[in-house]
Amino acid sequence: MFPANFGYVAARSVEEATELLAKYGEEAKLLAGGHSLIPAMKLRLASPRHLIDLGRVPGLSGIKVDGETLSIGALTVHADVASSDLARHRLPGLAEAASVIGDVQVRNRGTIGGSVAHADPAADFPVILTALDASFVLQGRFGRRTVAAPDFFLDFYTTALAPDEVLTEIRVPLPSSGSGTAYAKLPHPASGYVVVSAAALVVRDPSGRCVSAAVAIGGMGSRPQRAAATEASLHGQPLTPEVIAAAAAKASEGTDPESDLYASADYKRHIATVYARQAIETAASRK
Amino acid sequence: MTTQRAPSGLIGASIRRVEDPLLVTGKGCYVDDIQLPGMLHIAFLRSPYPHAKIISIDTAAAKAMPGVVAVLTGDDLSEHLKVPVPSIVRGMKIPPQPVLARGAVHAAGAPVAVVAAESRALAEDATSAIEVEYESLPAVADAEKALEPGAPLAHEEFDSNVCYTVTKKGGDVDQAFAAAEHVVRMHIASPRLVAMALEPRGVLASPEPMGQGLTVWLSTQGPHRARADLATGLGFPEHKIRVIAPDIGGAFGSKGPLYREYIVAAHLALKLGRPVKWISTRSEDFLTTNQGRDQAMTSELALKRDGTMIGLKVRVAANLGAYLQSNTAGPPQRMMAMAPGCYQIRNCHVEVVAVFTNTVSTGPYRGAGRPESVLNIERLVDKAAADLGIDRLEIRRKNFIRPEQFPYKTGVGVEYDSGDYGRSLDEALRLSNYDELIRQRDQARKRGELVGVGISTFVEPSGGAGFESGAVRVERTGVITVLTGSSSHGQGHETAFAQVAAEKLRVSMDQVAIRHGDTLAVQQGVGTFGSRSAVMGGGALAVAVDRIVEKARRIAAHLLEAAPEDIVQADGGFAVTGVPEKKVTWRQVAGAAYGRLPKGMEPGLQETVFFDPKREAWGFGAHVALVRIDRETGSPTLEKLVLVDDCGVIINPMLVEGQVHGGVAQGLGEAFREQMLYGDDGEALTGSLMNYAVPRASDMPPLVLGETVTPNPFHPLGVKGVGEAGCNGAPPAVANAVMDALAPLGIDHIDMPYTAPKLWEAIRQAESKKRS
Incomplete structure (x- = not known):
């Protein structure tokens, strides 16, 4: 089927995305890889009036070491997590989880931020990130906060994200040697x-x-x-x-x-x- | 290029499919690829209820939406618009089949209204603006439950859910069971399966200017039958309809009938004077396209203590769904021709009860009643062997119809043409290294592991279903056009038929073009289903080519000034026997045929044949499976699958191999993963690819393929069909292997599909029973 009519905005910055979220309220959805959202829209299980595309926001993807933490941009696709040398050497369980999500197409388009923000109880990332004691960086119009996994995943498809917040980064503590x-x-x-x-x-x-x-x-x-x-x-x-x-x-x-x-x-x-x-x-x- | 090789030896050569370069480079043309100016799109509003009265429908809001051209309900259409369903069994009940529901719906997905709009998106938007008030009625989904007294009626106008009951008797069953020294009794159910063609169904209907006719592009297995049914269903003259089957993305039986959406599209095209397209979504396909299997067999096999099979009783409860498609009533009757399988069982009684339920209609799906029949007898035979303490090879060999008994009339009165079941079994045992498999199994068993070896031996009837046509036309320049009524939807007709024509005409394959799938170009035909194309289309083609050669020989004799009996075929044409340099080419023969011919000879070089061998061709085979079940998780692994198939003379081994691979993939889907489930009230529970598990390439185990060749003595090419061999033989081989693996736990039957949770539960229960 085709989705119901919707408007589309490509945000240029996280700040703009949060402004748009505030403006449209519950009628808006953030679009990252779209691999959960678009099928739901095609089945008309979701009919957001506005899509705010994060795809063109610079700086939201990539994996890097930040002190004793692995920092993963929210728009990093599963395939990049699965093939990341950093992840594979320091957190092989994380790379493993990324490598068994969906199929090749899903892994090439789907994002880690989209997956955890969707909070499907049958998704892979929330499980490994819970074991790894990851935390989630949420940016709203008036500031940013960091939420630990147990406080982030709340219920079926429900997270600690406020309606005007954007998940920008997943932070995973790097385990000690041994x-x-x-x-x-x-x-x-x-x-x-x-x-x-x-x-x-x-x-x-x-x-x-x-x-x-x-x-x-x-x-x-x-x-x-x-x-x-x-x-x-x-x-x-x-x-x-x-x-x-x-x-x-x-x-x-x-x-x-x-x-x-x-x-x-x-x-x-x-x-x-x-x-x-x-x-x-x-x-x-x-x- | 393979197509330029010498004509001799083409039959039997593994030639790459000439169809593929276009298809694999994205240049295929499917119904949805066709765009016509002014084309409208339609979408259907479908019932969410399996069974309900329609109280009211309000289309006003939908009609007022921009871009909407028409909104129709059942009440807006003439009663004459209906799905034509032939009465193939005397007295069978045929429920009303309006193309849009009138007053009631009997299955979820039944179309209640249609919207025609300038785009598909607008049409879908408008369907959601239609308000329908339903009154839900009791519904029934399971065939055996539908037969119980007091079960809800799937169609309220009937007094029971039975569509038809048929029986077939041979010999004296009562006496056989009275004389039996052992009787095996089993209840065996085949899961309901979804055909799942990659390309969903679709239609594009376009009125010709000035109201002269109607052209319909249809994703169909048989354009001529579709045209006749469309003429009947629409009330529009057949000869003014042109049906074109373009490239088809798979069908597996499900695209045989003329579905109601096609009649609606054609009706709207004529009514609105514009082309109308409808392409099914995957969700709609789950709700509206014929599904397969869903037969429950209650069976008894009577034996002597030495394993001699003397009697067989089978009662089939077959789930037809709510609405009959033109071919829905067919598959359950297969049991009446196939119940005894490869065995000499003289006394048989088969009863088939075909049942209405509030579910999607069933119909032919790769195998179409064959896999159910093979599963039934092969499970019975394995259980008989276990009960009597006889080796399962021995009990099979003891009861096989022997090679010298062919043609053999079975206990259900069907004549098998030829066979050598012992030889194919021996070949399968050899290829599987059977004794070693058994040794490995026994060792694993000692370690407490669950490992099983399973065998199935089976017949595969092919061809049949009336005639097939073939026309061969030598064109003016000597190239050859073949028109076949056997419309291809992925099988490789353009390759295999070209091999046959080229070899028999002694030309290279690129001199032959195979045309099919267009009722304007091709003489009347039947289509492709039931493993019939090589047998029926190939047979028609072979006879037509022989006739062409005979006429061409007389023309060549005239040109070479020799007697016709002195003319022999030579590469590229004809020559005088013993004088190879005295020859003419097909171009020269054709030139004469369309130019100057001696007195009394009719011009032209074209032959049309309607081929009807009046019998099916009985292929056969033997499959061996090795299955390991993880005791802790129940997870089954098919470690080995050996498939020996005998389809008579092979035209193209690579195509045969492809057919076997495809059939096996679908057979293993049935064995391990696939099952369409309905709630008791008829609600579809697995109506999406999120929960209906289709096998993927990565799920395929390594396969070992083998063959024996027993030519069909009643066929001009000696061929038999092979399209359904894989899905006939593999599931019972797997079932027997799974049950062999579980035998040490005292488990003697579980129905497919063998999912890990199901096997784990069975293992757990058996172990707790053992402990207590």
């Missing part, structure tokens, strides 16, 4: 979206003992969830297969996934433990 990251995903056979996924950040001491671990699970609810019981079980332990398996077995604790046409809630709870184990094992094997 840590590893990984992402493992069960994709839906039709859509390729997450049925269940798991992301892990494991920090070890020189003896191989786990100093800290962050494990996030996707597909189990309205937003990514940290597997607190799993993390606690790993803490201070040697990262043996037995320890990892026992910890991963707790990955579904406190989750309440919904059954759908493809997978039952029981299957999701079970498979979360399998993917959590895979993600932790892979993260623990990375230097």
